[in-house]
Amino acid sequence: MTTRTQMILGMHLGNGYGSQTSAWRAPGVDPANYTSFDAQVRYARAAERGKFAFLFLPDFLGEHRDLDRESLMITLDPMLTLAAIARETTHIGLVATGSTTFNEPFNLARQFKALDIMSHGRVGWNAVTTSDPAAAANYGRTIAPRPERYQRAHETIQIVQALWGSWEQDAWVKDTASGRWADSTKIRPINLRGEYVASRGPLPLPPSEQGQPVIFSAGGGANGAEIAGRYASGVIGAVFTIDDAREQREALRDAARRAGRNPDEVKFFAGVMPAIGSTKREALDRRVALGELTAADRVPYLSAMLSLPAALTAEQLDRPLTAAQLASASANPLDPRSARALEVAREGWSIRDILAHGVIDYHPTPVGPASATADHMQEWFEAGACDGFWVSIDVNEDGIDTFVDEVIPILQRRGLYHADYEGSTLRENLGVPAQYGLDPRVTVTGE
Ligand SMILES: Cc1cc2nc3c(=O)[nH]c(=O)nc-3n(C[C@H](O)[C@H](O)[C@H](O)COP(=O)(O)O)c2cc1C
Known part of the structure; x- marks a missing residue:
């Protein structure tokens, strides 16, 4: 050995x-x-x-x-x-x-x-x-x-x-x-x-x-x-x-x-x-399609991960966090995945795409080719x-x-x-x- x-x-x-x-x-x-x-x-x-x-x-x-x-x-x-x-x-x-x-x-x-x-x-x-x-x-x-x-x-x-x-x-x-x-x-x-x-x-x-x-x-x-x-x-x-x-x-x-x-x-x-596609967009789209039925249910939890004072709503699924939301967001120390969720949110992705990055999945999700x-x-x-x-x-x-x-x-x-x-x-x-x-x-x- x-x-x-x-x-x-x-x-x-x-x-x-x-x-x-x-x-x-x-x-x-x-x-x-x-x-x-x-x-x-x-x-x-x-x-x-x-x-x-x-x-x-x-x-x-x-x-x-x-x-x-x-x-x-x-x-x-x-x-x-x-x-x-x-x-x-x-x-x-x-x-x-x-x-x-x-x-x-x-x-x-x-x-x-x-x-x-x-x-x-x-x-x-x-x-x-x-x-x-x-x-x-x-x-x-x-x-x-x-x-x-x-x-x-x-x-x-x-x-x-x-x-x-x-x-x-x-x-x-x-x-x-x-x-x-x-x-x-x-x-x-x-x-x-x-x-x-x-x-x-x-x-x-x-x-x-x-x-x-x-x-x-x-x-x-x-x-x-x-x-x-x-x-x-x-x-x-x-x-x-x-x-x-x-x-x-x-x-x-x-x-x-x-x-x-x-x-x-x-x-x-x-x-x-892994989330694999020939481009990052394709990899995200694969996950978006898989998360179609569950994305809205996951929004409240994402709000908690980002410690947002006012919860995100499902209506915002296809838009990124606003400047004010980003300014008040911080990584929730109770969930070790929160830092990654915050990092992805700061990159300006829509909420649907943030979720497609696997930020609430049980292990890290590299996204892309x-x-x-x-x-x-x-x-x-x-x-x-x-x-x-x-x-x-x-x-x-x-x-x-x-x-x-x-x-x-x-x-x-x-x-x-x-x-x-x-x-x-x-x-x-x-x-x-x-x-x-x-x-x-x-x-x-x-x-
Ligand atoms: C990758 C992974 C796979 C796991 N698979 C199982 C499983 O198949 N069945 C199960 O009962 N627990 C599973 N667990 C949970 C742990 O074995 C364990 O029950 C958990 O860490 C807490 O256990 P405790 O409350 O008895 O200390 C898994 C955990 C990890 C990280």
Whole structure:
């Protein structure tokens, strides 16, 4: 494992449409893609053509949206979607989200390891604690306080990893001559009991080609950094400036050091949601068309981001802020995206165009030709803000191909991105070390 001089990329794959909530009705998109595994496989293969290290499938167990207008944003079931994709791809990593609160460790261990075996060692588990009361309601429960959820998360991840290591790596003999299928002395229970979860084991599964799945985490906070520092090989951040990203990456690396690990074992990914067109105007128009139904609803929030004393109104959508409005605007410190919103407003764009710059989206949005996205990624990567990017495409149907055909070659020409996969497993392609079972450097709690 070395510090990489080239960025690593992961592709967000959600509902089969794309990351904009109106992508389901974009031109050329089949509105039935929510249930189309063929579409998901097509997008996965496009990302693999771009040598993406992994696909990342979020999961929310209690999604509640305005379904009259917006599609659901997650896939039917992340594990089943990835099982379909695994059979149709060869190198791209397959990272699924799984809740530590609403799953038993034995189920998580079995499903992720089975998928890891099926995919020849390409699986990652994005371990999330789940804080949504709507998710809890689907399990007939309520959301426990954060310390309890995080304690359960530590226990769950440790038990899952111990189960993954419950067969010694040479336990599966398969010797037809002697008639011995496995060496049962090398397959042992784990007997772990925490405060919230427990398992005897062993798991009925041999090692995968990468030993066992890789742990990911997403989001932040002190509790999240502690989980990531101990167990994760990949972390997706929610960061809006280079300074913020550097700070979060350093906090993560410190947490890894505290856990006795080499900080280079944890790769930090910044999100990026590119808006690409042959010109900046074209890129904005693509987003304007996608935001057609939601732009008016977002105006009040934009007013709050700009701390305007008198709120902007939807009537002003096609006009820029007035001189008086600009003079009284300031970046709302409660939202880290506000500084960017103010910067774009000061450039004199109409309110509709300000919104089309993605200022209320969940990750930074470079707008313009492919080179604008490549420039953004280069600047962040060279500033030490991240080890790579979690790329979230507005409309998958044409957007993944555009990214792969236009942005990737620029990054490759600049020497910032690999020409091919380093190996065949996710560990190899992330450049993280082998691990089998629990990491001996991390203490088992509640044994
Ligand atoms: C890029 C990204 C993706 C995320 N994906 C998920 C997800 O799929 N499911 C989920 O429940 N939370 C997801 N989260 C949220 C975090 O995992 C975490 O729940 C959040 O940071 C706060 O958690 P807490 O309130 O339990 O501390 C994601 C966060 C980020 C930044």
